[in-house]
Amino acid sequence: MNEARPTICIVGGTGHLGSALAVRWASAGYTVRIGSRDGARARAEAARLADRVGREVFGGTNSEAAANADVIVVAVPYSAQRATLEDIRRVVAGKIVVDTTVPLMPPKVMRVQLPSEGCAANIAQSILGPEVRVVSAFQNVAAHRLTSADEIDCDILVFGDDKAARSTVIGLVNAIGLRGLHGGSLANSAAAEALTSVLIFINKTYAVDGAGLRITGNFVPRQPEG
Ligand SMILES: NC(=O)c1ccc[n+]([C@@H]2O[C@H](COP(=O)([O-])OP(=O)(O)OC[C@H]3O[C@@H](n4cnc5c(N)ncnc54)[C@H](OP(=O)(O)O)[C@@H]3O)[C@@H](O)[C@H]2O)c1
Secondary structure, eight states: OOSSSOOEEEETTTSHHHHHHHHHHHHTTOOEEEEESSHHHHHHHHHHHHHHHTSOOEEEEHHHHHHTOSEEEEOOOHHHHHHHHHHHGGGOTTSEEEEOOOOOOTTOTTSOOOOTTSSHHHHHHHHHOTTSEEEEOOTTSOHHHHHSSSOOOOEEEEEESOHHHHHHHHHHHHHTTOEEEEEESGGGHHHHHHHHHHHHHHHHHHTOSSOOOOOOSOOOOOOOOO
């Protein structure tokens, strides 16, 4: 893997969050492959995104795209998480998989409903197994804010049990103009996943166009604790 500039695959890259992240990373100079259940759909979306950023973007089935990348970002609805991860499992061993899943259970998306496993990120780790370094991120940023060129007033909390993998993902977050913060163990992802329902409630209550999360305080550079 090119540590400085890993190839990024976005599984579910035809969707709202996935396509927005693809544009941001491709614009930042990364090689991006987007995946779909339908390879033709991914190639069409990749061509559309490439037109937009003026740089080649690749498309293929989810497992093709994941097989040819160093870091795999999974951006599919909670209802599709298990089937999608089972589909890519054999090609992601030894890699970093970034899970963005929020366990929303429509129609009550403004109510926190965490799964019995604790959080969606824990589910991802149990499906993918110990050979995959699962990192969880991006639960609290609205996809349409990422699509806009405006500055995004939102921090990205990054969780994972492998500190080096977390640091790699924080680097990828920073590369697209956002501040990534170590949030601790993968199980702590429950906090960010739960907050999404709170943010959706705030959007509705105060007519906010994509409320985000900002952590305040005086940050001094230091090595995070595990
Ligand atoms: N949207 C946001 O603002 C946002 C923000 C933070 C976190 N998230 C989280 O990010 C994830 C993706 O959200 P999204 O809004 O981008 O989702 P989305 O646009 O509804 O779906 C993303 C992609 O998932 C695939 N997909 C949809 N239904 C599927 C199914 N039943 N089985 C397998 N694949 C399916 C589709 O790709 P193909 O049909 O091409 O396979 C689709 O383009 C979710 O877990 C969400 O909670 C979203």
